[in-house]
Amino acid sequence: MPGEHVPVICAVVSWRGMHDAAAAIASALDGVLDGVLVIYSNPEGAEETGAGQWIRADEADFFGRKFQRLAAEIPPGASMLLIQADAGCDDWPALARRWADLLGRHPSIGVWTPEIDNTAYPFSLTARGAWDEDGLFDVAQTDGIVLGLAPRVLDRLRGLDYGENNLGWGIDWAAMSFCATAGLSVVGDTRVQVSHPPSRGYEGDAAGRQMNAFLTQLTPSEAGIRDRVQRDLTLAGKERSGNVHMLVSAYRHDADDTDAVDLARLAETVAGLQLVAGNLMVAPRDPAQAPLMVEVDGEPLPLAPVAAAAVPVVVPLAPSVPSGVVCRNVTGQRWSCPGQATWSLTCPPTTGPVRVPLCAPVTIPPGAGDVTLLLGLGVHRGFGDLQVEWHDLDDPGAATRHFVKLDPVFSGTRDRGDYQAVSLRIPASGGARLMSLTLCVWPVNPAPRDPLVYFVTAPLLMPTPLAEAPETPLVVTAPDAVAPGTWRQTRIPPGASCVDLVAGEHRVPILRAGTVRAQVRATKTPGRFEALSDQPCPALLCLDGRPTRRLWLSPFPTPLTLPRFPGGKGVALCDLTGSAVLR
Numbered sequence: 001m002p003g004e005h006v007p008v009i010c011a012v013v014s015w016r017g018m019h020d021a022a023a024a025i026a027s028a029l030d031g032v033l034d035g036v037l038v039i040y041s042n043p044e045g046a047e048e049t050g051a052g053q054w055i056r057a058d059e060a061d062f063f064g065r066k067f068q069r070l071a072a073e074i075p076p077g078a079s080m081l082l083i084q085a086d087a088g089c090d091d092w093p094a095l096a097r098r099w100a101d102l103l104g105r106h107p108s109i110g111v112w113t114p115e116i117d118n119t120a121y122p123f124s125l126t127a128r129g130a131w132d133e134d135g136l137f138d139v140a141q142t143d144g145i146v147l148g149l150a151p152r153v154l155d156r157l158r159g160l161d162y163g164e165n166n167l168g169w170g171i172d173w174a175a176m177s178f179c180a181t182a183g184l185s186v187v188g189d190t191r192v193q194v195s196h197p198p199s200r201g202y203e204g205d206a207a208g209r210q211m212n213a214f215l216t217q218l219t220p221s222e223a224g225i226r227d228r229v230q231r232d233l234t235l236a237g238k239e240r241s242g243n244v245h246m247l248v249s250a251y252r253h254d255a256d257d258t259d260a261v262d263l264a265r266l267a268e269t270v271a272g273l274q275l276v277a278g279n280l281m282v283a284p285r286d287p288a289q290a291p292l293m294v295e296v297d298g299e300p301l302p303l304a305p306v307a308a309a310a311v312p313v314v315v316p317l318a319p320s321v322p323s324g325v326v327c328r329n330v331t332g333q334r335w336s337c338p339g340q341a342t343w344s345l346t347c348p349p350t351t352g353p354v355r356v357p358l359c360a361p362v363t364i365p366p367g368a369g370d371v372t373l374l375l376g377l378g379v380h381r382g383f384g385d386l387q388v389e390w391h392d393l394d395d396p397g398a399a400t401r402h403f404v405k406l407d408p409v410f411s412g413t414r415d416r417g418d419y420q421a422v423s424l425r426i427p428a429s430g431g432a433r434l435m436s437l438t439l440c441v442w443p444v445n446p447a448p449r450d451p452l453v454y455f456v457t458a459p460l461l462m463p464t465p466l467a468e469a470p471e472t473p474l475v476v477t478a479p480d481a482v483a484p485g486t487w488r489q490t491r492i493p494p495g496a497s498c499v500d501l502v503a504g505e506h507r508v509p510i511l512r513a514g515t516v517r518a519q520v521r522a523t524k525t526p527g528r529f530e531a532l533s534d535q536p537c538p539a540l541l542c543l544d545g546r547p548t549r550r551l552w553l554s555p556f557p558t559p560l561t562l563p564r565f566p567g568g569k570g571v572a573l574c575d576l577t578g579s580a581v582l583r
Contacts, residue, residue: 004107007034007078008100013063014040014085022085023050028092031082033100039066045522063144063168064210071158079103080154082147087116088195089146095192100147102134102189110184111175112148114192119143123188127405128295135191140184140229142172146194153178160175160217170211173362176210176229177222205561213218241575269503272314272487273460278578282304282501288474293502293569294490294510303488315437315459317343320357323350330455337376341458345439346451347382352443355387357436358456364390364426364433368463371426373435376419382452387438388424400539404441406454414415425464435461516561518553518573518582520560530557531573533582540578 009030014022019040026036027050041059043165048054055073057066067082074080075459081099089095099112115123126139149157156178157171165171180185218226262309270292272283282303294301319327327347336342345356364371377386384406390400407420426435439454492499492511499511518533533539533553540547543562551558555572562571 018085064165068162112180113142139188165214167207180225306487311460370464376457378455380453383442390435529560
């Protein structure tokens, strides 16, 4: 019943080297709710102590077996607030009280998760619908970094065998699947933020095998739910951000800020620029002016014509705004997307529901084939969806409509470029197609005092094979489309440290090598390698000069299996454009 007190036990999972972090969390939570448990392990088998009750586990026990021990210690009828010791929060007591409060007021909640960074399941991927209050969303899946588990869910998880699931993947899948069959909600909370480092100390392949065996214990109904949600998330990941074309500047975050790209000066010189996997394409703003040149480490490179099919088509934005909504071109301003032509739509706090067409319908010609729509989205204070619709001109009644939920978590920090990426495939058709883009603005309850602000970057249409490459393009576009015949291209050699665009007396830096140092080194096992860097950063793994997949590098080695490269030859770690090798 609403208002009924449900005991909450805070359960902290610790391991070697994490005693101080676990002790700090336990100390912050001691006396806040109904108890604190800490399960720990270390190579020496030494006793560790701190606030609350501490349970020693074997050093060989990872998350799965530690979770089983914790669940057994929590009395029936109580809930668990699960916390990994490497998680960070500005106010642990407030987080714990938040879970206890929601649990008491909403008995239908089975699983609760705060907003977590560096997770496989961000709200931008998993959110399925907003609640009327409390800043909550229904979410399709969670991550076991910080998790609230209601008593009924914990009872179900206690009944599973963890003997062969030492690493612990799949516990969140089991919890979510049970909730779906038991009429309980799985919710995300936008009002509570948790930080988490983007790394782990074990191989994903082994964890995946253990998870698959562990999940054979699900009932047929639970297994069906799990399969459906997994397919949905896989599809959503591919359509929304699976290739993560975050339209951000390729300029290295660790390069010297005093020599950064001057977007205003660049916009005076070029009408469009694209840099992907070492291929630089550029279109001058005024072909009658001084010709463009590209210099790499002080040496000029020749520019050649570009095939029209290889050039992205810029969709001209022309929002049809209702009364009270203000549309502005904010390119290069504080909250714009780095390196992108960006527009903002400012709406009164009480706006919604309302539909805002973002452009005139765009014709995709018959010969365009399979194309992909790329753009970036941001929203401040509001909720909304981007509606993308297309149909064959000769069959307007058979329209395809796709909705992309706007991620409500947007810091507006231009240096991070935290725009939500949209990558949506529009399949080939025998004839011409017509595409439209509409912003759906939903009301915010209760309405905030300040306006709702939505951000949209210039949409791009490009051939799907180019859009699905693992590299991130640097795309600088002007508000107006660029004629295909004006584009020129050149190839940036691997290992370049300084790339400049030169037009007459103007010199604009395009790419700098930065200071990150990274390496791939062989292990004693044939075909097994480790990738690491001197500081955390994203990277692109290239084999024989061909980009293959993305990695997150840190001083802690990331394991790789590369059976085709027994000596490590032909392996390189590049920045996300594939253009600069991390040496």
